[in-house]
Each structure stands twice: as C-alpha cells, then as structure tokens.
Amino acid sequence: MGRYLLRRLNLFIATSLVLIAILFFATRLFPAELNYALSGIALPTSEQQLQIQHDFALDKSTLRQFFAYSAERLSGNFGISVTSQRPVSGELLGVLPASFELAFVAGLLALIVGVPLGVISALSRSKSLQKLIMAVTLTGYSIPVFWLGLLLSLWFGVQLGWLPISGQINLLYQIPKVTGFMLLDTLLFDGTYKWAAFIDALQHIIMPACTLAVLPFTVVVRITRTAMISVMNQTYIRAAEARGLSNTSIILKHALPNALIPLLKHLGLMLGPFASYAIVVEVIFSWPGIGAWLVSGIYQRDYTVIQGGIFAVALVIIFFSILIEVLYTAANPVSRKDMYGTN
Amino acid sequence: MGRTKLYLDDDIPSHGKRIWRLFAAKPQALAGLWGVVLLLLLAMFGDYIAPYAAEYQDQAALLMPPSWSNQGDVSHFLGTDDLGRDIFSRLLHGAQYTFGVAFSVVLTALIVGVVIGSISGMMRGLKSSILGHLLDALLSIPSLLMAILVVAVTGPGLENVFWAVGISLTPQFVRSIHQTVHDELQKEYVTAASLDGANALQIFWYVIMPNVWETVIIQTTLAMSAAILDIAALGFLNLGAQAPMPEWGAMVLQGLDNFLTSPWTVTIPGVAILLSVLSVNLVGDGLRSALAPMRN
Numbered sequence: 001m002g003r004y005l006l007r008r009l010n011l012f013i014a015t016s017l018v019l020i021a022i023l024f025f026a027t028r029l030f031p032a033e034l035n036y037a038l039s040g041i042a043l044p045t046s047e048q049q050l051q052i053q054h055d056f057a058l059d060k061s062t063l064r065q066f067f068a069y070s071a072e073r074l075s076g077n078f079g080i081s082v083t084s085q086r087p088v089s090g091e092l093l094g095v096l097p098a099s100f101e102l103a104f105v106a107g108l109l110a111l112i113v114g115v116p117l118g119v120i121s122a123l124s125r126s127k128s129l130q131k132l133i134m135a136v137t138l139t140g141y142s143i144p145v146f147w148l149g150l151l152l153s154l155w156f157g158v159q160l161g162w163l164p165i166s167g168q169i170n171l172l173y174q175i176p177k178v179t180g181f182m183l184l185d186t187l188l189f190d191g192t193y194k195w196a197a198f199i200d201a202l203q204h205i206i207m208p209a210c211t212l213a214v215l216p217f218t219v220v221v222r223i224t225r226t227a228m229i230s231v232m233n234q235t236y237i238r239a240a241e242a243r244g245l246s247n248t249s250i251i252l253k254h255a256l257p258n259a260l261i262p263l264l265k266h267l268g269l270m271l272g273p274f275a276s277y278a279i280v281v282e283v284i285f286s287w288p289g290i291g292a293w294l295v296s297g298i299y300q301r302d303y304t305v306i307q308g309g310i311f312a313v314a315l316v317i318i319f320f321s322i323l324i325e326v327l328y329t330a331a332n333p334v335s336r337k338d339m340y341g342t343n
Numbered sequence: 344m345g346r347t348k349l350y351l352d353d354d355i356p357s358h359g360k361r362i363w364r365l366f367a368a369k370p371q372a373l374a375g376l377w378g379v380v381l382l383l384l385l386a387m388f389g390d391y392i393a394p395y396a397a398e399y400q401d402q403a404a405l406l407m408p409p410s411w412s413n414q415g416d417v418s419h420f421l422g423t424d425d426l427g428r429d430i431f432s433r434l435l436h437g438a439q440y441t442f443g444v445a446f447s448v449v450l451t452a453l454i455v456g457v458v459i460g461s462i463s464g465m466m467r468g469l470k471s472s473i474l475g476h477l478l479d480a481l482l483s484i485p486s487l488l489m490a491i492l493v494v495a496v497t498g499p500g501l502e503n504v505f506w507a508v509g510i511s512l513t514p515q516f517v518r519s520i521h522q523t524v525h526d527e528l529q530k531e532y533v534t535a536a537s538l539d540g541a542n543a544l545q546i547f548w549y550v551i552m553p554n555v556w557e558t559v560i561i562q563t564t565l566a567m568s569a570a571i572l573d574i575a576a577l578g579f580l581n582l583g584a585q586a587p588m589p590e591w592g593a594m595v596l597q598g599l600d601n602f603l604t605s606p607w608t609v610t611i612p613g614v615a616i617l618l619s620v621l622s623v624n625l626v627g628d629g630l631r632s633a634l635a636p637m638r639n
Contacts, residue, residue, distance in 0.1 A: 147616065
C-alpha cells in the first residue's frame, strides 16, 4: 500500500506539472503583453518591470521561464487582478469556500436522495416504478442545467416567491467571515439574529444546490441500481439468505457496501462535468463562488484571474480524483491485484 | 407480415443483426434514433425548410405567444421574440449550429482519439505512462474551463467553441480507447494470433479493433450529448455563438431580457436542447443495453 500511495503522489505531482505547463503556454498565447498577462499590472513602473522580469526569468531560456513560472504560481503569487487591483490569491481564497459549500451540499443531497432511490429501483419488482425512475434519471441527465436553473428561479423564486434567487445571504445580515462557509458562519455567529440569518442562508442555498444536484443525482441512481442488481446475484447474498438473515440486514450489511464501491469510482469520473455545471449554476444564481468569479474574469479579459481560477479548479479536481482513486483501492482489495506492473 | 419458411434450418443472425434486434426491441431507443436522424436532417436542410429567415423581423408581431395561446397566430408557430423574429424558424436555422457543430466536433475528436488511443494502447511502458499523465491533466480541466481558456486566447465565437469542446472531448476518446486496446492486448486470443505469426499491424486491425468498436460507439453517444450541452452552455454564457446567431443556447440568453413577460422565448429553445440531448441519450442507452450481453 505504501508503494501504491507513493505512485499516486507521483501521479499528482506529474499531472499538476502538466497542468502548469498548459497554463504556461496558454499565457504566452494570450493577446496581451507577456508582462501584463503574468502580473496583471497594466502600466508597470521601471522597478516593477524589473521585478517581473526577475521573478519570471523573462530574459532566460523558455525552460528556465517555465520553472520560474511554476515556482511563482506554487508559492501563491498569481499577480493582481486587473479589475479589482487586489492580489488574485486573496480573492481566490475568498471565493473558494462558497463554491465548496455549494458543491458539498449538492453532492450530499444527490447521495442522500440518489442511493436509496437506486436501491429501491434495483430491488423493486414493479416494472412501472423501475421505468419511471429510469425515465426521470435519463431526463435529468439530458436537461441543460442553465435552463433548469432559470425555470426554477422563475417558478419558485418569482411566481411563487418562496425562495430567494440570487446570492448567498440577504445583505441585511452582517456575518463575520470565520470559515467562509456561510451555513457554518451563521451558526458560529453570536448575535441576536443568529437563527434568522441561518435560515436565510439555508433558503439561499436550496435552489442552487437542487439545480446542481440533478446531474450527480441521476448518475448516482443509475450506478447504484446497476451495482445493486449485480451484487444481489452474487453467491454470498444467496448464502446470507440461506443462513436466514432478514432482508434488511442483507441489503444494508452485505449488498449495499459492495454496491457503493463502483459508485465511488464513478464519482471520481464525474468531477469534471460536475465542476462545469457548478460554474453555470453559480453564474445563474449569482453565487459568490469561484465559477461566477471566473466567468466575470473572462468577460473583463482579466488574464491573471483566468489563470488563477483555472489553476485552482483543475488542481482541486486532480486532488479529489486521486483521493477518490486511493479510497477506491483501499475499499476494494480486488482492484489491488493488478496494481503492480501496470499503470 | 406472414412469411412462408422455405428453409428448414434456423436463420443464424450475424453479430450486427443481433445487436440491431436487441436495439429495436426497445421502443424508446428507436424513438431516440428517429429523433437523431431528424435532427441530422434538420442540421443539413433546416435552412431550406424554415418559413422565415433567421434574422427576419416582423414588426407587426413583437413577442407574440406560441400559436396555441389565444393571442398567438399560426403564421408564427412557436411565437416570436422581442425583435419579432420567428422562433420556429430560428430553431430550424439553429440546428446546424447546436446539433451540427456538436456532430462535427464529436466526429473530429473521434478520429483523433482513435488514432492516438490505438497507438498509445499498443505501446507499453514509459511512453504509454507519460501519455497517461498528459491525458489525466487534460481530463482534469473541465470542458467549460477549457473553453474559457480557449476564449481567453482567441476571443468568443462559434469556431472557438469547436476547438474548446474538441480539446476537452478528445482526451476522453483517447483514454477509453487506450484502456480498451490495452485490456484486449492482455487476452489470450491475441497471444494466439501472434503465435500464428501476425505482425503488430495485423493484430491491431484484424484482432483487436473489432472488439474496440463497441466502446467507441458508446463513447461517441456520451460525447455527443456532452458536446450539445457544452455548446449550448457556452452560447448561454455568451462565450460561444454571438448575439444574432440562432444557436439554441444563445437564444435562451437572448430571450432572458423578456423572461418574465414572455417566458416562451426561453422555454422553447430549452425544450429543443432537452429533446435533442434526450434522443441522443436514448440511442446511447439502447446501444449500451443491446451490447451488454455480448460483452459479458
């Protein structure tokens, strides 16, 4: 296992380096001066000019420039944002928690609703129920997320007026930032309107989280269903039945844990599309996360923001997909069999 | 249709025929196939059958509701937008952008992916591993971020969406084909063929490839639905097709200003996107379940 972990760490480093290389070359292709694209300073003084040249080794070979670029980016120097004139790294840390909060709530929602539905549709004998669940998931998988978000906000936000349609919390509430997660911050906040603020934050997250949860939900239902059907046909389930175990204990203790293993693997594969959807959802519901920040960055041709945002999102995805792979291997001894000698 | 059986022995269906029978046994898969064929035809001939030009503005009918509403008129079947442009015609004109561009992107990514994936799948060791890392890095950049990067370099426009979606789809093809070729290469029938003296090229084309095509087909349908959704999402974010273009995602964005008073300008293009992705997914689903018994 130790050797395996080392290999995954190696993979993480190599993949991150390739990612930096892609960004490095894209930066040179931006239709702007290299100094400007690297630092975000439009009119540098001669001192700043020298500093940029020194930091990014602009007078050296391309290879040295690449190393200088990686060193700067990895040490957290992303330059300054053109529009706000503040360091990109600071802004990045400001918007990341909101995105994590939304993604976490949406993912949790998808798992809590999706796994039981998948199990039910696998075990149910009723053909019409199975067909209904399959039809719903296929439709959910095909829905354009921006359109779904718009319809939900029109219906629940404007016509029924039940839920707020934009932002993370009503601006009336002044909540100091502790963790950056609004739901936690309102709970940690010690003031007279603590619970009112928490409920308001909860209301704000319902619609974006439901919109974002549709994609993972459909995938979770389908994968759980397939895995559950194949697990229920295994001989050890029949053995458990023969020993006279109750149906619930067979499903919960013997079948479900094994059915969740393939689900874990698919969750790792789903991270990319999930992030794409999250960006669109953040834009629609004006969620102050990294997606909305990045899209406004591209509208303003804010090259440092684009680099910083793409770097952060892709790094998070690489990290989580490798983490999920490690968890998958840890949970599934069978996959360790062909661990050596292959990639 | 009653048919007299002339021969006593049973007709043994070929591989392709068996798959087709399994596929056609599902009505929803067939419906999806009809939908895809219809969309392909619309992408090719939509310009000719549309009743109005895409930019034609009927000043007498601004924001007219669809024809089934009381204020609607059948001359504008699905209503008009705020400039008096006929939505039905714009949908027909837009099929070539949303569906047609998605189709050509997937085709390009497919060809590139098959070439790179099979070459890398046949290789072993370090070279294959380096390529694997490169692909992992490309795969870890979500398609929308890749599009943002491409747009940052080249500026918005439908051609750039072609490159953005293509760059993000190709690694998926390369990866799945690489994996399948790699797995097939370990199997014993390949060893048997190489013991018979087949060279690498013969093994690749005659021995391995017939078992890879099924993966390729399934991957194609997945990529197709992803491509349509990506192109529409980019159009909606105003990073893809630009304003007067009748691309479906861009139409949703253009209708957004009048969303509250005339929601059909947003809902109808959305339904078009939903139905086209749905029919692609139905075909993909049908194919997957038709191929599943053969693969196990």
